[in-house]
Amino acid sequence: MCLAIPGQVIELVDEANQIAKVDVVGVRRNINVSLLTTDGDRARPGDWVLIHVGFALSKVDEEEAHATLDLLQRMGADYEQELEELKASVIE
Amino acid sequence: MKYVDEYRDAQLGQAVATQILSEVDPDRHYKVMEVCGGHTHSIYKYGIDDLLPANVELVHGPGCPVCVIPMGRVDDGIAIAHHDGVIFTCFGDMMRVPGSEHTLLEAKAQGADVRMVYSPLDALRIARENPDREVVFFAIGFETTAPSTALTLKRAKAEGLRNFSCVCNHVTIVPPLRALLESPDLRLDGFIGPGHVCTVVGARPFHFIPADYGRPVVISGFEPLDILQSILMILRQLRGGRHEVENQYRRVVPDEGNLRALQVMAEVFALRPHFEWRGLGFISQSALRLSDAYAEFDAEQRFATPSVRVADPKACQCGEVLKGVIKPWECKVFGTACTPEHAIGTCMVSPEGACAAYYNFGRYARQREAV
Ligand code: SF4
Numbered sequence: 275m276c277l278a279i280p281g282q283v284i285e286l287v288d289e290a291n292q293i294a295k296v297d298v299v300g301v302r303r304n305i306n307v308s309l310l311t312t313d314g315d316r317a318r319p320g321d322w323v324l325i326h327v328g329f330a331l332s333k334v335d336e337e338e339a340h341a342t343l344d345l346l347q348r349m350g351a352d353y354e355q356e357l358e359e360l361k362a363s364v365i366e
Numbered sequence: 367m368k369y370v371d372e373y374r375d376a377q378l379g380q381a382v383a384t385q386i387l388s389e390v391d392p393d394r395h396y397k398v399m400e401v402c403g404g405h406t407h408s409i410y411k412y413g414i415d416d417l418l419p420a421n422v423e424l425v426h427g428p429g430c431p432v433c434v435i436p437m438g439r440v441d442d443g444i445a446i447a448h449h450d451g452v453i454f455t456c457f458g459d460m461m462r463v464p465g466s467e468h469t470l471l472e473a474k475a476q477g478a479d480v481r482m483v484y485s486p487l488d489a490l491r492i493a494r495e496n497p498d499r500e501v502v503f504f505a506i507g508f509e510t511t512a513p514s515t516a517l518t519l520k521r522a523k524a525e526g527l528r529n530f531s532c533v534c535n536h537v538t539i540v541p542p543l544r545a546l547l548e549s550p551d552l553r554l555d556g557f558i559g560p561g562h563v564c565t566v567v568g569a570r571p572f573h574f575i576p577a578d579y580g581r582p583v584v585i586s587g588f589e590p591l592d593i594l595q596s597i598l599m600i601l602r603q604l605r606g607g608r609h610e611v612e613n614q615y616r617r618v619v620p621d622e623g624n625l626r627a628l629q630v631m632a633e634v635f636a637l638r639p640h641f642e643w644r645g646l647g648f649i650s651q652s653a654l655r656l657s658d659a660y661a662e663f664d665a666e667q668r669f670a671t672p673s674v675r676v677a678d679p680k681a682c683q684c685g686e687v688l689k690g691v692i693k694p695w696e697c698k699v700f701g702t703a704c705t706p707e708h709a710i711g712t713c714m715v716s717p718e719g720a721c722a723a724y725y726n727f728g729r730y731a732r733q734r735e736a737v
Contacts, residue, residue: 276718312626328485329514332565345589352717363484366491
């Protein structure tokens, strides 16, 4: 649960509850993006975000996202485990 | 320098390692603490300590949330899980954390309905789907994770969910650092600041370290190159006689943190007067409970929890590991009685724990070095 994984926002699925669909290495799941709504900013389709326990923590640029994914992939088992847990997640 | 080729920019990694060498005073021994378990993990995985001069020592800090949960809290969780009609939810990392007699995984084998969730929002969905059951979420984590629990509880309240509650074990990072700085048996020269915690709290909470203790802090990213760069920045400060909070991870961490996260935390949580940390004892104002406005969601109030204090097992030296006083392999049971499969202490359970990180990566590095 300590990992933060990058994903790309596909669409906002529930505006009121700030739930967005994201793509994490091909896995599409819903997460909460309300922490990104400071200073009039918000999550938009195409944004890369760091995801921790189903919540977007912060936006990152694409290069950072790819570098982080690369690092995570090389971590092996712990990353696989985190992805499995993400796959089992159904956030509404 | 066998690991450098794995870096995003291998040449740069090598260059930073060389610069580090030029910054150190050969007559001095440096102890730099990486606060966060995520950093510990990267350090062992990439053999970062092998790239450092012998007189720069990395000391592992208390920043692994699973590692610091005391046994009494696990026992409380298990007691709640055994209540009739309860669905008990927690992160996967919690399942194998030893309580005084059992783990949550063993409680599940004995018939308790314990379910692993990826997010507190999954626990909330389970509560919606099971209106006739009590759904309890065992919340753990530092400031990185606490806003998630807070936002989940806000949603539960907005929906008027009556069958959802939360055992709040959230802890805050500053009080244990202050306790370590006050501790006479450990002289630390600088801190690698916890990148993800800082996305929430920002740089400000760490200013007391230079201000009150005259030590540098550099907030760091998680790539090997980030960590090396942060170590270099700390050594530069020390050489220049400076001590301040610098932000190496500015591409992700804004200095002011995430105001929205801080605001929901302030609304949903209140500081506990004391909280017990595994191996570190009681630290005042170091943990969060649910605020009075959210008392109806407090599982500790909803279920009478035993809240018994249980001493750590005698063989366990997690406290010394969490304080950085000993290295994982110096614990008497490391790798023998205590392994990730059968952990005695928590530092062996979470992949971010220093003992597990060293068990999984470090010992191989040492073996490779020996050949
Ligand atoms: S080896 Fe086990 S008991 Fe010893 S400090 Fe590490 S986790 Fe604790």
